[in-house]
Amino acid sequence: MGLFNESKHTIIYFHMIRKAKRIARRKGDGIYYEQHHIIPKSLGGDNRKSNLVLLTLKEHFHAHSLLREMVVSGNHKHKMACALSRMTHGSSKHKRSGVLRFDLIARQKMAQATSGENNPMFGRRHTIEARRGFSISKIGAKHPLFSGYYYTPWGKFESSHQAAIASNGLMKQPAVHRYCSNADKVITKSAFAQNHYLRQFHDESVVGKTWRSVNFHFESVQSSQPLNS
Numbered sequence: 001m002g003l004f005n006e007s008k009h010t011i012i013y014f015h016m017i018r019k020a021k022r023i024a025r026r027k028g029d030g031i032y033y034e035q036h037h038i039i040p041k042s043l044g045g046d047n048r049k050s051n052l053v054l055l056t057l058k059e060h061f062h063a064h065s066l067l068r069e070m071v072v073s074g075n076h077k078h079k080m081a082c083a084l085s086r087m088t089h090g091s092s093k094h095k096r097s098g099v100l101r102f103d104l105i106a107r108q109k110m111a112q113a114t115s116g117e118n119n120p121m122f123g124r125r126h127t128i129e130a131r132r133g134f135s136i137s138k139i140g141a142k143h144p145l146f147s148g149y150y151y152t153p154w155g156k157f158e159s160s161h162q163a164a165i166a167s168n169g170l171m172k173q174p175a176v177h178r179y180c181s182n183a184d185k186v187i188t189k190s191a192f193a194q195n196h197y198l199r200q201f202h203d204e205s206v207v208g209k210t211w212r213s214v215n216f217h218f219e220s221v222q223s224s225q226p227l228n229s
Contacts, residue, residue, distance in 0.1 A: 002072070003043055009069035016063065017053055025054040034060045040067065042079045061087060148220040150180045153201070170197040176216075183217035184210050 004010045017038055027033050033054040039045030055063060064087060068080040150157045152171075157163040160177035167176070175195070192198050192207050198214070206214055 003039070003076070004070040005072055007069065009066045013063060013066040013070060016055075016059060016066075020053050020055055020059065027054065032057060036060055036063055040080070040083065042083065043071070043076060146221070148218055150176060151215065151217050151219065152176065152180070153197070153215040167197065170200065171195070179211045179216040180218040183212035186210060187214070 025033055033056060036053050036055045037045045038051050038053055045051050064084045068077060068084060071077055071080055150160050150163045152163050154166055160173050163176045164171055164173040187206050187209055189207050192204060198206060
């Protein structure tokens with residue numbers, strides 16, 4: 001079995017390569033070119049002149065998009081999807097050129113290359129213990145985006161999600177986050193009417209006071225100072 005299939009993508013690819021080879025292209029002639037390996041090195045290609053061609057930026061993106069469709073094996077599809085993704089997130093020339101539309105293509109092809117039988121976990125399942133471990137490893141202070149602690153009348157928590165669970169249904173996560181992050185904002189009549197916790201443990205005298213006055217605030221781990229709006 002060869003590297004490439006006999007699809008229209010293969011025909012278009014080699015037509016583009018032959019056309020570029022016929023033109024006497026060289027870097028520094030006023031047009032931006034990139035060197036392209038006709039047979040990618042990750043597929044066994046080398047640096048011999050016969051395997052190299054100068055392509056415009058748009059052609060280079062197009063070539064790698066076609067290669068993803070041309071290769072036969074799932075492993076090679078994955079390699080070509082990775083190469084296209086790296087190009088999309090590469091140099092500033094790529095980003096300034098207006099070809100960021102290829103970002104979507106790269107993402108789609110990466111997803112296709114790692115889905116179904118191409119996914120290393122295809123046909124397998126993580127154990128309950130492993131899944132629980134993954135969840136625990138990303139909670140609160142262990143989460144890569146952890147930024148501080150939420151203080152509420154019922155305790156100190158590493159996330160607004162944990163605080164909401166501990167409230168036993170009295171307050172949802174978005175509300176915990178909003179009130180703690182805006183501790184010096186005034187409690188309105190509307191907020192009092194909609195807040196189960198306030199209605200159960202306070203009366204309307206809290207209207208006009210701040211959320212901090214009823215023990216809601218957020219403390220950043222960076223500054224160790226409450227986050228106010």
